[in-house]
Amino acid sequence: MVSLVFAGASAVILTGAMLVITVPSIFVAALGLVASLSGIAVIYILLDADFLAAAQFMIYVGGIAVLILFAVMLTGQINRASTINRLMPLAILISVITFFGIAYGITREGWRYLEAEDVLLPMVGSSSREGRYLADILFNDFLLPFELAGILLLVATIAALVIAREK
Amino acid sequence: MVTLEHYLILSLALFSIGLVGSLYRKNVVIILMSIEIMLNGINLSLVAFSRYLIPNELVGHIFVLFIFTIAAVEVAIALAILMVIFYKKNSINSSDLNLLKW
Structure with a gap:
């Protein structure tokens, strides 16, 4: 499924x-x-x-x-x-090299992880608990970045209005 | 059976598609969309890492939330600049924006 x-x-x-x-x-x-x-x-x-x-x-x-x-x-x-533009073959070449280079690294690395079917999630069993835990760490450990993101959004709103304003 | 590698390869494929799109298209709006696709590929890999490697800490989710914010800011500013360029030059092709080209 x-x-x-x-x-x-x-x-x-x-x-x-x-x-x-x-x-x-x-x-x-x-x-x-x-x-x-x-x-x-x-x-x-x-x-x-x-x-x-x-x-x-x-x-x-x-x-x-x-x-x-x-x-x-x-x-x-x-x-x-x-x-x-005329650099299309070069662009595709760069992208293909990136893809196969990183894919080689991903498949070679022996990841040690929990399988998707394993029920080993004490903190995040259901969606409501995920939201609660997310809010918990967002407002404790990441409070300063959160506030900065708010300021960034305010600045960007004003800047977009100023830039796009009809002269 | 879907493993971490599947999610990582999917995210890598998205990133590569966005990379080639942002390199060879001329339309600035398409370039912006390609950058959004690349950001989404990165988000996908962060959530997959967070789910499989440290399932009890949602730090990857926090990163993704901040990337959402930055992406929204980036699109808002870029589209505002785009509007000004369009009114001035009546074109949104990157090959017409050659004022700084030497």
Whole structure:
């Protein structure tokens, strides 16, 4: 069951990602991005990260993807003969080298871990407890980064308004 | 049977796709989307590591939450800059943004 869901979700994720980088139309690419991000939320549920799955849906699918779609609509479709630059073979070569290099390292490393089916999660058995524990460490150990993230969001909001303002 | 390697290979594939997209596409919006895909690949690997290697501490989840914040900030600023460029040059192709090119 888990393998089936994993296979389906990864097929959706990779297809969406390939759509983003291959299709000339920006709108289709944005829809592919939405599909890809939703698939990742499913993967988070498989990894017992229910809170992150909800956050992924709300922030990425609901926020960032809509923001990008909005920008696509505002800038309009500009038809050009070529949407890719002339360094495409080099780019693919770099990416393939990266992929196989790191994949070699991943498969060689002997990971010692708990299997997914093992029920050995005293702290994170259910989604409600995951949220509670997450809040616990977020507001104790990571309080300063949390506050800084809030300030960063405020600064970014003001900066985006100032930059995009009509002169 | 899904193991840690499966999640890591999936995250690596996402990262590689985002890398090639951000390198060879001309449209700045597509480049931004590719960067989002790369960030999501990284998030996936962090959650998988957290789930399999230290399942009793959710530190990987905390990192992912902060990456969410940074990604939202990055997209907001980048799209604002994009709007200004579009109004000035009527184009969002990276090959037209050659003012600083020597």
